[in-house]
Amino acid sequence: MFAATLRHISQVRATTPRVYWIVWWGSLINRIGGFVVPLLTLYLTGDRKLSVADAGVVVSMFGLGQVAASVVGGHLADRIGRRATMMIGMFGGAAMTLALAFASTVWQMTVLVGLVGFVGEMYRPAVSALVADVVPSEHRAGAYGMLFWAVNLGFACASVLGGLLAEFDFFLLFVLDAATMAAFGVIIALYVPETRPKVVGRSAASLSAMPAAARAEATRGPLSDPPFLLLVAVTFGFAIIPLQSMVVLTVHMTEQGFSRSAYGAVMACNGVLIVFLQPVLTALSARFDAVRVIALAMVVTGVGVALHGVSTTLWMHFVAVAIWTTGEILEVPTRSGMVAAMAPPHARGRYQGALVLVWGAGNFAAQRLGSQLWQHSHAALWWGCVGLGVGLGAVSLAAGPIWRRRVAAGRAYEAELNQRASAAPRVTVGSGST
Numbered sequence: 337m338f339a340a341t342l343r344h345i346s347q348v349r350a351t352t353p354r355v356y357w358i359v360w361w362g363s364l365i366n367r368i369g370g371f372v373v374p375l376l377t378l379y380l381t382g383d384r385k386l387s388v389a390d391a392g393v394v395v396s397m398f399g400l401g402q403v404a405a406s407v408v409g410g411h412l413a414d415r416i417g418r419r420a421t422m423m424i425g426m427f428g429g430a431a432m433t434l435a436l437a438f439a440s441t442v443w444q445m446t447v448l449v450g451l452v453g454f455v456g457e458m459y460r461p462a463v464s465a466l467v468a469d470v471v472p473s474e475h476r477a478g479a480y481g482m483l484f485w486a487v488n489l490g491f492a493c494a495s496v497l498g499g500l501l502a503e504f505d506f507f508l509l510f511v512l513d514a515a516t517m518a519a520f521g522v523i524i525a526l527y528v529p530e531t532r533p534k535v536v537g538r539s540a541a542s543l544s545a546m547p548a549a550a551r552a553e554a555t556r557g558p559l560s561d562p563p564f565l566l567l568v569a570v571t572f573g574f575a576i577i578p579l580q581s582m583v584v585l586t587v588h589m590t591e592q593g594f595s596r597s598a599y600g601a602v603m604a605c606n607g608v609l610i611v612f613l614q615p616v617l618t619a620l621s622a623r624f625d626a627v628r629v630i631a632l633a634m635v636v637t638g639v640g641v642a643l644h645g646v647s648t649t650l651w652m653h654f655v656a657v658a659i660w661t662t663g664e665i666l667e668v669p670t671r672s673g674m675v676a677a678m679a680p681p682h683a684r685g686r687y688q689g690a691l692v693l694v695w696g697a698g699n700f701a702a703q704r705l706g707s708q709l710w711q712h713s714h715a716a717l718w719w720g721c722v723g724l725g726v727g728l729g730a731v732s733l734a735a736g737p738i739w740r741r742r743v744a745a746g747r748a749y750e751a752e753l754n755q756r757a758s759a760a761p762r763v764t765v766g767s768g769s770t
């Protein structure tokens with residue numbers, strides 16, 4: 337397995353430019369210090385003595401901030417550029433995280449958690465758009481998978497370290513989280529060039545000369561793209577399932593008598609498994625139809641999260657995490673590759689921003705719905721995860737023909753733009769200067 341992982345890394349390195357790996361390392365550093373949000377519920381219910389329901393309301397503001405970040409970050413990535421947007425997110429997010437450490441009232445914490453979600457998550461659409469800018473379409477799934485791998489390698493480290501540090505001093509988690517965000521900002525400022533493509537061929541005369549299908553792609557945006565909006569809706573439903581680990585699982589395991597460090601170890605299993613399995617499973621899933629892979633991932637994730645409801649020992653929780661982690665590994669890079677293919681070069685930031693919006697909205701819904709439902713009926717929550725996963729899998733299979741046609745149209749349009757760019761060597765289309 338280790339040899340297969342090394343082979344996959346070598347393959348991605350051969351098909352990605354230097355700027356991709358700079359962002360990869362920066363993302364890893366940032367994620368290693370991502371202590372605060374995963375353990376925020378424990379901080380609020382333990383150190384701040386809030387009820388589970390009240391803590392769910394506060395934490396849900398992070399998701400609400402993500403929703404705003406997705407819209408603003410996506411537009412900024414397409415307007416002022418990927419580099420500037422990422423720097424705003426990292427430096428601004430560091431400032432908001434540090435301010436949260438000094439919040440003394442529930443009102444202050446609620447507002448600042450929302451601002452951490454807004455400012456600190458603004459960089460995500462820009463990072464995803466940058467990958468689409470600099471990596472050829474046929475290699476993007478592997479590149480997104482490798483970035484997902486780095487994020488979860490950092491998450492595995494953060495879960496273990498965060499759980500241990502939380503037992504000692506939670507204030508230190510805020511300081512280190514802010515420091516790693518600022519470090520990523522410095523890396524971007526020093527080493528990441530702007531990659532936003534300058535798209536040729538969108539003048540009125542040029543558009544009129546295009547085939548009808550190409551004209552549709554040239555003027556398309558995320559809100560006028562029904563197949564993409566359907567994918568967004570399905571992804572929103574999917575996001576609610578694994579995000580239960582952020583609020584409900586923490587209090588569920590605490591009720592069972594497990595410590596903060598035990599929860600940290602269980603969640604670290606998610607990152608560790610991704611580190612070891614993601615390169616192998618991504619390479620394997622690439623051989624199969626993307627729609628079927630996504631449908632399978634929905635079902636597997638729903639079943640895995642629901643197993644926490646019947647888990648009474650630590651090893652059973654580890655098994656549950658292993659199952660839903662497999663679903664994550666299958667879904668994330670596959671879906672990211674589909675979205676990158678659907679997005680016209682001039683709108684990549686907004687398309688990727690729509691996905692961040694989905695996860696932000698899912699985070700908001702998951703925290704409020706999950707905590708309230710768990711407090712009312714444990715069984716209803718866990719069975720609901722199974723039902724939602726199976727239902728979304730069925731919807732994905734039914735939508736398969738629509739999504740396949742949309743991806744094919746997007747790739748054809750990008751190929752046409754690349755041909756036009758080859759006749760205009762000063763202009764970069766579909767790739768970034770490195």
